Amino acid sequence: MSEYLVLIYENEASWANADGETAGKMMAEHETFGKNNASKLRGGNALHPTSSATSLRRDASGKLLITDGAFAETKEALGGYYVIEAADLDEAIAIAGQVPAPFGGVEVRPIRVFD
Amino acid sequence: MLAATIRVAGDIDVAEECVQEAFSRALITWPKLGVPAKPGAWLTTVARRRAIDILRRQSAHDRLLTDVVHKDGEPEAITGGNPLIADDRLRLIFTCCHPSLSIETQVALTLRLLCGLTTAEVARAFLVSEPTMAARLTRAKKKIKTSNIPYRVPTQADLPERIEAVLAAVHLVFTTGHTAPSGAGLMRRDLVERSLELARMLRVLLANDAGVAGLLALIVLTDARHKTRTGPDGTLLLLSEQDRDQWDAKAIREGVGLVREALRQSPPGRFALMAAVAAVHAEASSWEETDWNQIIALYDLLLVSWPSPVVALNRAVALGIAQGPEVGLEALAQLAPESQLSDYNYLASARADFLRQLDRRDEARVAYLEALTQCENEVERAFLERRLAELDP
Numbered sequence: 190m191s192e193y194l195v196l197i198y199e200n201e202a203s204w205a206n207a208d209g210e211t212a213g214k215m216m217a218e219h220e221t222f223g224k225n226n227a228s229k230l231r232g233g234n235a236l237h238p239t240s241s242a243t244s245l246r247r248d249a250s251g252k253l254l255i256t257d258g259a260f261a262e263t264k265e266a267l268g269g270y271y272v273i274e275a276a277d278l279d280e281a282i283a284i285a286g287q288v289p290a291p292f293g294g295v296e297v298r299p300i301r302v303f304d
Numbered sequence: 305m306l307a308a309t310i311r312v313a314g315d316i317d318v319a320e321e322c323v324q325e326a327f328s329r330a331l332i333t334w335p336k337l338g339v340p341a342k343p344g345a346w347l348t349t350v351a352r353r354r355a356i357d358i359l360r361r362q363s364a365h366d367r368l369l370t371d372v373v374h375k376d377g378e379p380e381a382i383t384g385g386n387p388l389i390a391d392d393r394l395r396l397i398f399t400c401c402h403p404s405l406s407i408e409t410q411v412a413l414t415l416r417l418l419c420g421l422t423t424a425e426v427a428r429a430f431l432v433s434e435p436t437m438a439a440r441l442t443r444a445k446k447k448i449k450t451s452n453i454p455y456r457v458p459t460q461a462d463l464p465e466r467i468e469a470v471l472a473a474v475h476l477v478f479t480t481g482h483t484a485p486s487g488a489g490l491m492r493r494d495l496v497e498r499s500l501e502l503a504r505m506l507r508v509l510l511a512n513d514a515g516v517a518g519l520l521a522l523i524v525l526t527d528a529r530h531k532t533r534t535g536p537d538g539t540l541l542l543l544s545e546q547d548r549d550q551w552d553a554k555a556i557r558e559g560v561g562l563v564r565e566a567l568r569q570s571p572p573g574r575f576a577l578m579a580a581v582a583a584v585h586a587e588a589s590s591w592e593e594t595d596w597n598q599i600i601a602l603y604d605l606l607l608v609s610w611p612s613p614v615v616a617l618n619r620a621v622a623l624g625i626a627q628g629p630e631v632g633l634e635a636l637a638q639l640a641p642e643s644q645l646s647d648y649n650y651l652a653s654a655r656a657d658f659l660r661q662l663d664r665r666d667e668a669r670v671a672y673l674e675a676l677t678q679c680e681n682e683v684e685r686a687f688l689e690r691r692l693a694e695l696d697p
Contacts (some may be wrong), residue, residue, distance in 0.1 A: 211654045277454035278404060279462065299451045 192231060193273050193281040193299040199293035200263040201238050218289035226273070226284055233271035265293040272300070305348045306417060307392035310455065313355035316417065326351035357449070393418065394509045395455050397502075401470040402453045410473045416441060417645045418505070421496045429495055450661050467510065471519045471575060474502045486680035490534055499523055514569035518576030521562035526584035528555035540687035544591035556586045574610040577602050581618075596626035613642040621654050629658035649678035653688060665695050677687045 207215075223230060239259035246254050259266060275281035278297070285297045296298060305326075326347045340346040400413035408430070415429060427437035449452070458466040481495025483501040510516045532546035563583045566576035581602050586671040588594040601618035612646045616639055624632015636655050645651045656671035672692040679685050 193451075277452045278402070279454050279458065281451075282404070297451075301450070 190274050191281075192302075193275055193278075193285070194300055195233075195271040195281075195285045195288055196267055196296040196298065197269040197271075197288060197290050198263075198296060199268045199290055200264060201266050201268065203292035206250045207236070212217070215289060218233070221286050222289060229273050229275065231272040231274055231282055232259075233269070235269040236267065238268070239266045244286070251274065252263055290303060305346065305351060306420070309351040309355050309398040310417075312393050314455070315449060319355060322351040322354040323347075323649060324325060324664070325354050326651075331483055332496055349585045354549050389675050390509055391457075393505065397453045397470055397506070397509075398458055399448060399453055400420055401466075402448075403466070403469050404451065404453060405444060405447065407473060407476060407682070408467070409440065409475055411536045413438060413444055413475065414502065415498060419501060421498070422650065425494075427490075429480070446601060447521075467513060469517055470506065471515055474506070475522075475575065475600065475619055478526075482526060483684070484681055488682050489669075490681065496523075496530070498525055500527065508673065514566045515573045515575060517562045518566035518573050518579050521559045521566055521579035522575050522582055524555050524562065525559035525586050526551045527578055528552040528559065528586060534683060538683065540683050543585065548590065549585065549587035556583075557581060559586065571609055572605065574606065577606040577609070596622055600626060613639060616642070617645060617648070617651055617654065624654075624658050629661040632658045632663075649675045649684075650676065655689075656691070660691065660695065669695055 191239060192263060217234075223233075237245075242257075242259045244258060245258050245274050246255045246256075248254055271285075278299075281297050285295050287297050306319055306323050309322050310316055310678065313319040313322060323424040330343070330347060331627065334340075334343075361558060376670055392406055397414065397418055400417055401410045404414070406619070412426050412430065419430070421539050423438050423441060426441070426530045429432045430437060432440075432588060447457070457463070470489045477495050478499035481499060482498075483490060484492045500523050503516070503523050506513075506516045506566045507520050527542070528551050529543075529546065531552070532548075535541050559579065562581050563579045566573065567580060569576065572580075581599050585596050599622045600619060603615060603622060607619065617636070620632060620635035625637050633655065636651065638643060639651065650673035652671050654673055656668050659665075659668035659671055669692065672688055676685060676688050676692070679688060
C-alpha cells in the first residue's frame with residue numbers, strides 16, 4: 190500500500206462566481222466521494238482562496254521575506270486536497286478520477302516514506 | 305528474460321543487474337561445463353535466482369514495494385516455460401506504456417526494455433545524446449518505482465484503453481522508422497524492424513485483440529512496399545511510380561488476412577481502417593486501377609472514430625486524385641486553418657502537386673518552397689527540389 194496526495198487545482202474565479210446552487214451541489218459531490226471511498230481516505234481539506242495566502246522565502250542573506258499571495262501565480266490554483274491510500278498508481282488514478290473538480294483537475298503525487 | 309526477472313525483482317534496475325550477472329556467470333561456467341541444453345532458460349533461471357537473493361536481503365520497506373509486483377505470482381517457481389515468460393513480457397509492456405508516462409518516455413522504455421536496445425541505441429533513435437537518454441530513462445524508472453506504476457496486465461475495465469496506449473507507442477516507433485523525421489535516409493529500417501517485432505509479439509500475447517491485428521496488418525502491408533520506395537540512386541519514388549511486382553507478395557497476403565480479421569470488430573478500430581487503406585493500395589494492380597472511392601470511404605469512417613487533421617489531409621489528397629486536382633485543392637483549402645497542420649510539410653506538398661497539375665506554376669512554386677522549409681528528410685527534400693526545378697521550362 191502507498192499513500193498519495195491528490196491535489197485539487199481549480200480556477201478560483203469560477204468558484205467565486207458560482208451561485209449557491211452550484212456550491213451546494215459541489216459540497217454534496219465531495220460528500221458522496223468521501224462516502225464511496227471512506228476506506229481509502231486518510232485525510233483531506235478545502236483551502237481558502239489564494240488571496241488569503243502568505244508566502245515566505247529567505248533572501249540571499251538569510252532574511253525571511255514575507256509576501257502576500259500564493260507561491261506561484263497560476264490560473265488554476267491549489268484549492269484543496271485528499272490523502273488517499275492505494276495499492277498502486279492505477280488504483281490511485283481510479284480514486285482520484287472520482288474527485289469532483291469541475292473548474293480544473295487534480296494532480297496525483299506519491300507520498301514519500303522515509304526509513 | 306529481463307521481463308521475467310523484473311517480476312521477481314520488482315525493480316527494473318535490479319533486474320538489469322541480475323541479467324548482466326547471469327551473462328557473466330555464463331561466460332565463466334559455459335566454457336568449463338559446456339553450454340546448457342536451453343541456454344535462454346538457464347540464463348533466466350540464474351538471473352531470477354539472483355533477484356530472489358537480492359530481495360531476501362532488502363529492507364522491509366523495499367519489500368513492501370515489491371510485494372505489489374508479485375503478489376499474484378509465485379516468484380520462487382522457476383519453470384522457464386514460455387507461457388510465464390509471455391505473461392511477463394505483457395506485464396512489462398503495460399508498465400512501459402503506462403499513460404502516466406509521456407509517449408516519448410513510453411517509446412524509449414519499450415525500446416530499451418522490450419526490444420533490448422542499449423541506451424546508446426535508444427538515444428540514436430531519438431536523435432539525442434546518450435547522457436540525455438540515460439537521464440530520461442533513469443527518471444522514468446524512478447517514476448515507475450516512486451509512484452508505484454503496477455507491473456501487471458490492467459483490469460478488464462481498463463484494458464481496451466491501455467491496449468490502445470501500447471498500440472500508439474508501437475505505431476510511433478513504426479512511423480518514425482517508415483519516414484524518418486530528419487536525416488539522410490528515407491527510412492530508418494532499424495526502427496521499422498523493432499516495431500514489426502513488437503507488433504508480432506503483441507499478436508502472440510493478445511491473440512484475440514482486433515486492434516493488435518489492425519496494427520500488425522498496417523505495419524506488414526505498408527512495409528511490403530519498402531524496397532520500391534526509392535530508386536536505385538536513392539531518389540524518392542511515388543506510389544504511382546513504384547514497380548508493384550517488387551512488392552512483397554507474401555507480406556501482402558499476410559496483411560490482407562489480418563485486415564479482414566481486424567475489420568470484424570464493430571466499429572472497426574483506427575489501425576484496422578488505416579490498414580484497410582494500405583490493403584486497397586497493396587491489392588491494386590496499378591496506380592490507375594486503385595479503388596479511390598473505397599479509400600475515400602475508409603477515410604470517412606476513420607474521421608468518425610479518429611477525427612485527426614492528418615486523416616482529413618489524406619482524405620483530401622485521395623479526393624483530388626479521384627475527382628481531379630481542383631476538387632483536391634478545395635478540400636485542402638478547408639484544412640488550412642488547422643493549426644496542427646501548419647508546419648506539416650505534406651499539406652504544402654499536396655497543395656503544390658495539385659497546383660502543378662493545374663499548371664498554376666507560380667502558386668505551385670510558392671507551395672513547394674513552403675514544403676521545403678518544413679521538410680528535414682533529405683530524400684524527401686531532393687524530391688521536392690526536383691519538382692520545383694521542373695516548374696521552370
